[in-house]
Each structure stands twice: as structure tokens, then as C-alpha cells.
Amino acid sequence: MRLCSIASGSSGNCIYVGDDDTHLLVDTGISKKRIEQGLHTLGIKGEELNGILITHEHVDHIQGLGVFSRKYGIPIYATRGTIEGIRCCTSLGKMPEGLLHDVPVDETFSLGGMSIRPFAISHDAKEPSGYRIENETKSVAVATDLGKYDEYTVAHLKDLNAVVLEANHDIHMLEVGPYPYPLKRRVAGDKGHLSNELSGRLLCDILHDNLQYVVLGHLSKENNYEELAYETVKLEVSIGDNPYKGEDIPMMVAKRDIVSDIISL
Template identity: 55%
Template sequence: MKFSSIASGSKGNCLLYENNDVKLLVDAGISKKRIEEGMSEYGSSLEEVNGILITHEHSDHISGLGVVSRKYHIPIYATKGTISKILEDSKVGTIDRNLFNEIEENKDFYMGSTLVTPFSISHDAAQPVAYRFDSDGKSMAVATDMGMYDDYIIGNLKGLDAVLIESNHDINMLQIGPYPYALKRRIWGNKGHLSNETCGNLLNEIISDRLKKVILGHLSKENNLPELAYETIRNEINMADGNYCADDISIQVASRTEPSCHIEF
């Protein structure tokens, strides 16, 4: 099982999951050219991709989907609500409806030998989901764009070997930053994004002997710094009452703009 970030941030997201018999993109929120270049960095190409899994319809997750789908005709997997919003989005352009495959929260499906589990997240989108991947005794998940977490999300993130998890903003940077108050409220609200501190708290809920690789993703350019996210997460883990410390885990920060964090497990 391999996983790589092509881009992960508030301005664009595209992630690559690979197994022996399948290659999947999670989101296509950057240009076709950048996706092609990013995949080339990992020795892959869009011609090899078996499906594009969409988390939700916000532009930083689908802005490149129309161009990619029109050239490569890759099957697209998304919830009914997300598909409806994509089809209404004039910026995406026309997409062949036959490419869409409707999925449901909590209803597993196979892509090759990989079991994919979509699960609901709390975000201000039509029908957003995160994804878990299980194959050959290994598990990983992509969980971003979450305003909050609960026992349901914790349950879906238990027993992982690796995770890309949202560490979107530093609370103090957001509070004193230039965003309008309404946008700040959206970001820190229950349907917005996880702060560095909340991300650390969630990680403390799912840390186990298995979880060895953590990628911090979807960082805000305006309201976070990679080194700040990294140190905050380490501090949250080290200060928790559990049996684990930050040195037990490989923690990386995904680049907002460049291919990064290629992991194998």
C-alpha cells in the first residue's frame, strides 16, 4: 500500500492512493497539469488511475475534475448530494454523467482488492465524506474538512496504519488574521475545519500500536505554518495522558503546493 500527496491545502487538494491492483485519486482540486506533473513525480500517470474519489464539491477539491475527466474519462465516485452539486457547477464544465458512480456513507465498496469505506464528516457541503482504505491487513484514511469529530468519526479512524488528517489552522493566527469575521466563524465552527489543537486531540483518540505514519494536511496558507502545525501536534500527543509520545510516530506535513509525503506500508 502506498500513499502520496500531490497537493494538500486550502487552495487545492489531490491525493494518490496505490495498491498492487489499483490507483485512486482522492479529489482533483488542482489543475490537470499539476496533477500530471505530481503523478509523474511518483512514477505514475493519469492513464493508470482507476477512479477519482471526491470528498465534497468545494472548488479546492474539484477545480481540475472537469478537464481531467474530459481528457482521461476516469470513473468518478461521490455521494448523491456531491454529484448533484458538481453537475450544477459551471466552473467545472460538462462532465459525462456516465462517469459518475454514486456511493453512500457507511456502505463499503471494492476498488480492486481495496475495500473503500466512505464515512460522513461535518462540513458545510452538500453530502461530504472522508475515506478509509483497507487491503491485505493494512489500513489508512484521508480525513479532512471536518469542523468537529465525534465517536462515529473516531470509530472510522481506529486501527489505522497511516492517516492523512486535517490540521487546518492555528486558532490564534485565525483570530488575529485578516479574514472577515463571518469567514472566521465558518472556519472554527462545527462545519468548518479542524485546528491544530483539535487535530492533536483527535489523534490522541486514535493512536495505537499500529499507527506509525501521520500526515498533517489541508493547512491554511493564511492561518497556519507547517512548523507550527508540526510542533503543536507533537505537544498535544506528548501532553496527553496516554501511553504514546510523539517520537513513537512519523509525523509529516503535506505541502500545500508540491508533491510530498510519499509513504509505503
Template identity: 60%
Template sequence: MRFVSIASGSSGNCIYTGTEESHILIDAGISAKRIEQGLNEVGLKTSELDGICITHEHSDHVKGLGVLARKYEVPIYATEGTLNEIKKIKGLGEYPEELLHPILPDTEFALGDLTVKPFHIDHDAADPVAYRIQSGNKSVAVATDLGHFNQYTVDHLLDLDAVLLESNHDLRMLETGPYPYYLKRRIMGDFGHLSNENAGRLLNCILSGRLKHILLGHLSKENNIPELAYETVRLEIDMGDCPYHADDFHLAVAKRDEMSEIISL
């Protein structure tokens, strides 16, 4: 099983995971051209995709969807609420609506030899989800756009081999930055985004001897710095109650304009 971030950040998100037989994307929030280039670097053609799983309808998660659907007729999976919002986005252009497949949170579905389990997240979108993907005894997850986390979130992120987790903003940068007050409140609210500190606290709840690869993703361009996210999360892990230390894991920041290294499980 392989896992790689093609792009992750407030300006666009697209994650690939798959096996020798099956290949999926989590979100398509960058141009189709960049997605194609990323897949080529993994040794794949876009036409080999078995599906695109969409977390929610915001543009940084669906920007390239229309072109991929028209050009390659890749099936698209999302909750009904998300699909209804996607249909309203005129910028995606025309594409075959029969490619849209509704899914339910906490209900698994199969794409080839991959088992995909969507689970609910709190974000200011119609019906957003995160995804856990399993093949054989290997499991990965993509969890971004979390306003907050609770035991339900933790339960769905236990016993992973790799995870891409949101580390969106530094609280001090956000509080003192140029955003208007209402936007700061939205980002910090229960339906906004996870801070660096909260990303570290969530990791403390899910760390295990099995989890070897952690990618911090969906960083804000205006309210975060990769080095700050990395060091803050490391500190939260090292200072937390869990028996693990940051050096026990491969921890890296997924970049907005570069692919991460390919994680092979």
C-alpha cells in the same frame, strides 16, 4: 500499498493511494497538469487511475475534475448530494455524466483490490465524507474538512497504518487575522475546519502501535504555518492521555505546492 499527498492545503487537495494493481485519487482540487506530474513521480500514468473519490464539492477538492474526466474518462465517486452540486459547477466544463457514480456513507465499495469506505463528516457542504481505504491488512484514511470530531469519527479512524488528517488553522492566528468575523465563525464552527489543537486531540484518540505515518494536511495559507501545526500537534500528543509520544510516529506536514514523501506500507 502506497500513500502520498500530491497537494494539500486550503488552495487545493489531491491524495494518491494504491497498490501494484489498483490506483485511486482522493479529490482533484488542483490542475490536471499538476495531478499528472504528481502521478508521474509515483511512476504512474493518469490513464491507469481506477477512480477519483471526491470528499465534497468545494473548488479546492474538484478543480481538476473536468479535465481528468474529459481526457481520461476516469470514474468519479461521491455521495449523491455532492454529485448534484458538482453537476452545477460550470467551470468544470463538459464531461461524460456516466462517469459519475453515487456512493453511500458507511457502505464499502471496491476499486480493484482496494476496499473504499466513505464515512460522514460535518462540513458546510451538501453531503461530505472522508475516506478509509484498505488493501489486504493495510489501511489508510484521508480526513479533512472536519468541523469537529466525535466518537463516530474516531471509530472510523482506528487501526490505521497511515492517515492524512486536517490541521487547518491556529486559533490565535485566525482570531487576530484579516478574515471578516463571519468567516472566522464559519471556520471555527462545527461545520468548518479542524484546528491544530483539535487535530492533536483527535490523534490522541486514534494512536496505536500500528499507526506509523501521520500527515497533517489542509493547512490554511493565511491562518497557519507548517512549523506551528507540527509543533502544536506534537505537544498535544506528548501532553495527552494516550500512552504514546510524538517521537513514536513519523509525523510530517503535507505541503500545498509539493508532494509529500511516498509512504510505502
């Protein structure tokens, strides 16, 4: 199985997950051209995709969905609430008939050789979800845009081989930064985004010997930077109640405008 961040951040998100037989995108929050360029880096054509999984209807996760789907006709999967949000988003233009498929959280479905399980996340959208994706030998998950986590979240992220995990903001940078107070409260709230510290603590709860790679994603441009997210998450692992140290875990920070290295599991 392969995992690659085509784009990740508050300005746009698009993650590739696939293997030799099945190719999936999680979110299309960047332009069609950038999606195509990212897929070209992976040696994949748009028409070869088996499906697009959408986490929620905010523009940084669906910006390119209308143009991309009109060109390639790839089936789109999301919760019913997210599909309602997509249909209400006039900036996408008219979506092709028959492409939108609603998938309930906590119910597994198959695309190609992959099993996919949506799970609920806490965010200020209609019915947001993360995704756990497995083939016969490996499992990965995408978990961003979650203001808080609990035992349910941890259960869906157990026994992974790789994970894209939100490390959106540094708490101090958010507090003293340029955002107006209501937006600061939203970002830091239970339906907002996961801080670097909380990301590290969640990681502590899902660490195991076969977790091969961690990708920190959805960083805020105004309230975080790569080195700070990386070092904070590493520190939380090192001081957490677990047998690991931060340097034990292969980890990268996904960039907002550069395709990441391809992670092969």
C-alpha cells in the same frame, strides 16, 4: 500500499492511495497538469487510475475534475449530495456521461483490490465524506474538512496504518488574522475546519502501535504554518491521555504546492 500527497491546503487538494494493482486519487482540486506531474513522480499514468474519490464539491477539491475526467475517463465516486454539487459547478464544464457514481456513507464498495468505506464528516457542503481505504494487509484514511469530530469519526479512523488528518488553522492566528469576522466564525465552527489543537486531540484517540505514519493536511495559508501545526499536534499527543509522546509518531506536513515523500506501508 502507498500514500502520497500531490497537493494539500486551502488552495487545492489531491491525495494518491494505491498499491501494485490499484491506483486511486482522493480529490482533484488542482489543475490537470499538476495532477499529471504528481502521478508522474509516482510512476503512474492518468489512464492507469482505477477511480477518483471526491470528498465534497468545494473548488479546492474538484478544480481539475472536469478537464482531467474528459481526458482520461476515470470513474468518479462520491456521495449523492456531492455529485449534485459537482453537477451544479459550472466552472467544471460538461462532465462526461456515465462517470459519476454515487456511494452512500457507511457502505463499503470495491475498486480493484481496494475496499473503500466513505464516512460522513462535518463541513458546510451538501454531503461531505472522508474515505477509509484498505487492501488485504493495510488501511489508510483521508479525513480533512471536518469542523468537529465525535465517536463516529474516531470509529472510522481506528486501526489505521496511515492517515491524512486535517490541521487547518492555529486558533490564535485565526482570531487576529485578516479574515472578516463571519469567515472566522465559519472556519472555527462545527462545519468548518479542524484546528491544530483538535487535530492533535483526535490523533490521541486513534493512536495505536501499528499507526505507521500521520500526514497533517489542508493547512490554511493565512492562519497556520507548517512548523506550528507540527509542533502543536506533537504537543497535544505528548500531554494527552495516551501512552505515547509526540516524537513517537512518524509525522509530516503536506505542502500545498510540492509533492510529498511517498509513504510505503
